[in-house]
Amino acid sequence: MTLDERKKRILESIIRDYVETAEPVGSRAMVKKHDLKISAATVRNEMADLEDMGYLEQPHTSAGRIPSESGFRYYVDCMMEKEPPGEREYALLQQLFEQNIEDWEQVILGIAHFLSQMTRYASFVIVPAIKFTEFRSLQLFPLDKGKALLLLVCDMGVIMHRIISIPELISSQDLQAITGMFNQAFRGKRLEEVKRSDLQLIRESLSQRRKIIDNALEAIDNLLQNSRDEKVMVSGALNILNEPEFKDMEKLKRILNVLEEDDSLRQIIPGELGEAVDIKIGRENPLEEIKEMSLVVAGYKSFGELGKIGVIGPVRMEYWKAVGTVETVRDIIEDYLKGLG
Amino acid sequence: MTLDERKKRILESIIRDYVETAEPVGSRAMVKKHDLKISAATVRNEMADLEDMGYLEQPHTSAGRIPSESGFRYYVDCMMEKEPPGEREYALLQQLFEQNIEDWEQVILGIAHFLSQMTRYASFVIVPAIKFTEFRSLQLFPLDKGKALLLLVCDMGVIMHRIISIPELISSQDLQAITGMFNQAFRGKRLEEVKRSDLQLIRESLSQRRKIIDNALEAIDNLLQNSRDEKVMVSGALNILNEPEFKDMEKLKRILNVLEEDDSLRQIIPGELGEAVDIKIGRENPLEEIKEMSLVVAGYKSFGELGKIGVIGPVRMEYWKAVGTVETVRDIIEDYLKGLG
DNA sequence: ATTAGCACTCAATAGAGGAGAGTGCTAACA
DNA sequence: TGTTAGCACTCTCCTCTATTGAGTGCTAAT
Numbered sequence A, B: 001m002t003l004d005e006r007k008k009r010i011l012e013s014i015i016r017d018y019v020e021t022a023e024p025v026g027s028r029a030m031v032k033k034h035d036l037k038i039s040a041a042t043v044r045n046e047m048a049d050l051e052d053m054g055y056l057e058q059p060h061t062s063a064g065r066i067p068s069e070s071g072f073r074y075y076v077d078c079m080m081e082k083e084p085p086g087e088r089e090y091a092l093l094q095q096l097f098e099q100n101i102e103d104w105e106q107v108i109l110g111i112a113h114f115l116s117q118m119t120r121y122a123s124f125v126i127v128p129a130i131k132f133t134e135f136r137s138l139q140l141f142p143l144d145k146g147k148a149l150l151l152l153v154c155d156m157g158v159i160m161h162r163i164i165s166i167p168e169l170i171s172s173q174d175l176q177a178i179t180g181m182f183n184q185a186f187r188g189k190r191l192e193e194v195k196r197s198d199l200q201l202i203r204e205s206l207s208q209r210r211k212i213i214d215n216a217l218e219a220i221d222n223l224l225q226n227s228r229d230e231k232v233m234v235s236g237a238l239n240i241l242n243e244p245e246f247k248d249m250e251k252l253k254r255i256l257n258v259l260e261e262d263d264s265l266r267q268i269i270p271g272e273l274g275e276a277v278d279i280k281i282g283r284e285n286p287l288e289e290i291k292e293m294s295l296v297v298a299g300y301k302s303f304g305e306l307g308k309i310g311v312i313g314p315v316r317m318e319y320w321k322a323v324g325t326v327e328t329v330r331d332i333i334e335d336y337l338k339g340l341g
Numbered sequence C: 001a002t003t004a005g006c007a008c009t010c011a012a013t014a015g016a017g018g019a020g021a022g023t024g025c026t027a028a029c030a
Numbered sequence D: 001t002g003t004t005a006g007c008a009c010t011c012t013c014c015t016c017t018a019t020t021g022a023g024t025g026c027t028a029a030t
Helices: A006-023 A026-033 A042-055 A069-079 A087-099 A104-119 A172-186 A196-205 A207-227 A238-240 A249-260 A261-266 A321-341 B005-021 B027-034 B040-053 B067-077 B085-099 B104-119 B171-186 B196-205 B207-226 B237-242 B248-258 B260-268 B321-339
Strands: A122-127 A135-142 A146-152 A159-165 A231-235 A278-281 A294-302 A305-314 B122-127 B134-143 B147-154 B159-165 B231-235 B280-283 B293-302 B305-314
Touching: A006 A026, A006 A042, A006 A069, A026 A042, A069 A278, A069 A321, A087 A104, A104 A122, A104 A172, A104 A305, A104 A321, A104 B040, A122 A238, A122 B085, A135 A172, A135 B134, A146 A207, A146 B147, A159 A207, A159 B159, A172 A207, A231 A261, A238 A249, A238 A305, A238 B248, A249 A261, A249 B237, A261 B067, A278 B321, A305 A321, B005 B027, B005 B040, B005 B067, B067 B280, B067 B321, B085 B104, B085 B321, B104 B122, B104 B231, B104 B305, B104 B321, B122 B237, B134 B171, B147 B207, B159 B207, B171 B207, B231 B260, B237 B305, B248 B260, B293 B321, B305 B321
Parallel strands: none
Antiparallel strands: A122 A231, A122 A305, A135 A146, A146 A159, A278 A294, A294 A305, B122 B231, B122 B305, B134 B147, B147 B159, B280 B293, B293 B305
16 A cells, blocks of 8 residues: 555655644644645645545544554654664763673663653663573682672673571581582583572582582572563653643553553563564554553664663654664664673 | 640541542531531631631632641641551561562562552652671682672672773782782771772782772772662652642652652752651652652661651641551661661 | 521532634636 | 635634532521
């Protein structure tokens, strides 16, 4: 279904006006504003056609037209030109990486912040679980009062620690022996491979130091459990307060609640993502709560896993800007991660 | 300024009704509801008195009365009976501590969550900086490619780490020597005492390994910087969406923004706190943005430092419940921390 | 000191009328 | 045949005007 040039121009004008003002667009006002070289009556005819095709709709008989979700979809698929961030913003983003190279957490936060600042929509960053990093070494440090620090070092700069209990009167040789045992067993394995079954194996082979090993194993299991979860970060959720379509309290509450809860958010975002930026408009979203919102998501490869970034805003979204920004940020992230590996 | 029994009863009835319904309370309806043994006319007279005293006010001539901020203040100071959480909730709270003993972060989050769930207001927890913990030991582990893990262990279970660069060809003896140096210099000191000047001292005394020491010092400095900041956690900010007084978008935005930004929040909360729970009602708050809200805060001692927990809600607050809950949670936290020290 | 009675006030609600923006249709035009 | 001007019509939004009703303050009686 392809539109002739004039219909396209009209559709685009309506979309741009509507996205800007959130008001239905009338034929006369539009002709004036966009300086189209045709009369309002002609535009009305074209609008009627576009409405028949399902790309426009009328809130009521005597109002202007607004783009339907199919209208936005057509625009996004066949007409849209992405609008990446400008020089200055781009520089700002890169700076983010340079400044906080040591602190990946900070970088992630910065990315989310940048996305929401740039687009004025809510943004999210999902960092995949780190189960694919490789185990490097394990250390036990005695602390005081029968406690020890268990330190788990992996590659990719992943380091985790826990405090465990140990018998008060254990020799440092014993401790070293146990440490060696663990290292032997785990060396070179991926974290996801270190399953309970492996842990069980060690437990059996070293029965004389059962207590301390049990504790250590439990701590490790716990750490792995944690690292198996992906991390979700949201920024700028309050931006939706500015959108007139959400002036209704109930709607607002529902949406903010979804954005606040990591689990609901995870459900919203598509599981699989291709190379291209993925766009879900309104009812294309599977979840009831956000059937009035649009989602712009991109996936990034992080140590072989799939991470996701994106923005979430009203259907009346500046898709050109959102897509341009999300895509740019994704590319920068991937470059950065490539540099690390 | 003390009120006679009847005036107190009337004031309390008005406060209870108003807190529940958010509507001005009229004489007739009140008499009926609370089954007071006096006539509406009498109540009207008393109300007029209470209004003269400044404890009540009228939105307009022909509306009922609502409690003024002074009215709430009088109630809170002279009449209120705290209402601590019930058995079940109390048990829930204690469970929180038992389950997550290893992960203080989790506990804090749980506390904030509990507070906001119980009271239905926004809650916050401020965890003081850990500058008063004592340095215990420092370790350097070589990782690959000229990198090492710097591990800083303090008492109270505080552990921090950073990755630093080291020369690729350094012997493990050298590394140990350097580690020993650091440990010597820092042992037993409080983190806040480890100032840049100390770091400078070490730097000079070991000039031959300048590069690695510089890196280590920078990392330590960085870590200390981080740990010097108190942590702020907010939960249930969206609860204010339910309060009818904030149905105005602009007001809502201002308040949510304050709750979202750690720094603004810090400014809101009183710096010094005594034993008792502190209550700030409406305009008693110094900051413009929350002059329409009330604050219930309690301080807790954490390793000699002052932490804070509390809730923030509309002036029309269930103070009895808020105070009871905050106080109970504070006590439990202090008990728990005492057990740790 | 308390209460019943009554006139008065004022916000909230509903309805009516008018203005304005926009449409669809028809007929004229290039 | 595509485009345009003209016009009647539609429908929301705004304003203006009762009307209602909860609540008060005052007065006089108990």
